[in-house]
Amino acid sequence: MLTDTKIKNLKPKENPYREADGGGLYLLVDPSGSKRWQFRFTWEESGKKKRPWQSIGAYPAVSLKDARSAVLESKELLASGINPIQHHKEVKQAKQDAVYFVSGEDLFVTYCNNRRELVHVGQFLTN
Structure with missing residues (x-):
């Protein structure tokens, strides 16, 4: 030991x-x-x-x-x-995906704030 x-x-x-x-x-x-x-x-x-x-x-x-x-x-x-190596890779990927999702949401809010108007998500996606 x-x-x-x-x-x-x-x-x-x-x-x-x-x-x-x-x-x-x-x-x-x-x-x-x-x-x-x-x-x-x-x-x-x-x-x-x-x-x-x-x-x-x-x-x-x-x-x-x-x-x-x-x-x-x-x-x-x-x-x-459960294979611990694969499990830790999946957990790490899930954390990265969660960060990306939050970042995308932050980008949308920033976009709306810069336009100084409330934009519907559907309008945002089609513009």
């Missing part, structure tokens, strides 16, 4: 290497000295077992405690039959 002290004392080597925390959580140490959390899990797709790596985030921005919590969330998704 890793501790904050052990993590801080990990030195970069010539090649990238991983230190295991347990339960599939690893800390990848790059030759540049950067440290990133990764989760390795087994996923069956199309009858084939795969062992992908899920990126969790960079240390120290993502603490050891937060990395362990992220692994627990991913394990809950796996227990429900």
Whole structure:
């Protein structure tokens, strides 16, 4: 098991290497000295077992405690039959879509305010 002290004392080597925390959580140490959390899990797709790596985030921005919590969330998704990597991509895309929708609404309001008149949505779309 890793501790904050052990993590801080990990030195970069010539090649990238991983230190295991347990339960599939690893800390990848790059030759540049950067440290990133990764989760390795087994996923069956199309009858084939795969062992992908899920990126969790960079240390120290993502603490050891937060990395362990992220692994627990991913394990809950796996227990429900959901691929955690795909799930996080979909959540990220949904957030981006929500931002785009709000931005489109803001653009419409700005357009109306600049014209200083209330424009019906149908008129806006046909103009």
